[in-house]
Amino acid sequence: MIDDAELFAADLIGRRLLKVTTAWHHHADDRPSLVHLWLHLEGLGPVLFHTPSTGLSLRADQPHGPYSMAEHGSVSVIDDSPDVPVTWFVGQMIRSVRQIDYNDGHVGFTAGLTLQFPGGSVRLLGLVDGLLIAHDQHLGAVEAHLHEDVALARVVQTSGGCPSQWDAWTTMGQYLYLRYRHGEGTVEQHPSEDVDTWDGEESRLWTSWDDGTNGGRIELTDFLATAGLRLDPEAEVHTTPSIGPRV
Known part of the structure; x- marks a missing residue:
C-alpha cells in the first residue's frame, strides 16, 4: 500500500486487526486528547484515522514518532494502549464498517464509523476537531444527533x-x-x-x-x-x- 493513498470504509472489511497505535496531544495541565489513530491491518498495513475538521479521513500512513507542537504542548505515540477500546479487538477480523451521521436539524455531516468485530463493536468519531473512540458508552446530548442506517x-x-x-x-x-x-x-x-x-x-x-x-x-x-x-x-x-x- 502506498503511503498517503486515500482509503474507503469498504477497504477495511475482512481485514484482521494486528496492532493499534495512538498519538496523544498533551496540553499543559489538561487531560491528553487523541489526535491520531493508526489501525495496523493484515494485508493493508497501517491506516491513519484522523479528523481534519469534523468527520474522519482515512489514508495509508506510517505512525510518526513523538514530536513537539510549538507553544501547544507535545504529542506522544503509544502502541496498543489497554485504555483504548479498539485494542480489545486485536487479532479479530473487521466484519462490518458502518457510517455514522450527525444531524441536529441545522448541521448535518458524516461524523464517523462503527467497526464491528466478532467480539463486539467500537465507534470512531470526528467531532469538533477531536477524535473520539467510543465503546458501549452514551455520549450525552450529542447521542440524540447520531444515526446509523441499520x-x-x-x-x-x-x-x-x-x-x-x-x-x-x-x-x-x-x-x-x-x-x-x-x-x-x-x-x-x-x-x-x-x-x-x-x-x-x-x-x-x-x-x-x-x-x-x-x-x-x-x-x-x-x-x-x-x-x-x-x-x-x-x-x-x-x-x-x-x-x-x-x-
Whole structure:
C-alpha cells in the first residue's frame, strides 16, 4: 500500500486487526486528547484515522514518532494502549464498517464509523476537531444527533437456502442485498434491486463474515444479528421466496 493513498470504509472489511497505535496531544495541565489513530491491518498495513475538521479521513500512513507542537504542548505515540477500546479487538477480523451521521436539524455531516468485530463493536468519531473512540458508552446530548442506517423497513426473501438471500430497504430508503452461502454472509449497498444498477459508485460492501460452517441456509433473525442490522418495529417482512437466487 502506498503511503498517503486515500482509503474507503469498504477497504477495511475482512481485514484482521494486528496492532493499534495512538498519538496523544498533551496540553499543559489538561487531560491528553487523541489526535491520531493508526489501525495496523493484515494485508493493508497501517491506516491513519484522523479528523481534519469534523468527520474522519482515512489514508495509508506510517505512525510518526513523538514530536513537539510549538507553544501547544507535545504529542506522544503509544502502541496498543489497554485504555483504548479498539485494542480489545486485536487479532479479530473487521466484519462490518458502518457510517455514522450527525444531524441536529441545522448541521448535518458524516461524523464517523462503527467497526464491528466478532467480539463486539467500537465507534470512531470526528467531532469538533477531536477524535473520539467510543465503546458501549452514551455520549450525552450529542447521542440524540447520531444515526446509523441499520434499521430495516422492508425485507423480501428471494431465496430460502443455498443461498439464503433477501432484498432489504432501510428506514432511510437505502437498498441492501443480503446473502449467505457456503458459510459466508455479505451485505451490499446498491442503488436499487435492479442488478443493472450495481456497477456504479453508489455500490459498496457493508459487511462480510465467514462462520466456518460452509452452510447455505440461515434464518433472517440470525443473519441480522450477525450483520449488525435490525428490523424496525413496523417493518414489512416477506419470508416466501418470490424471485429466485441471483448468481
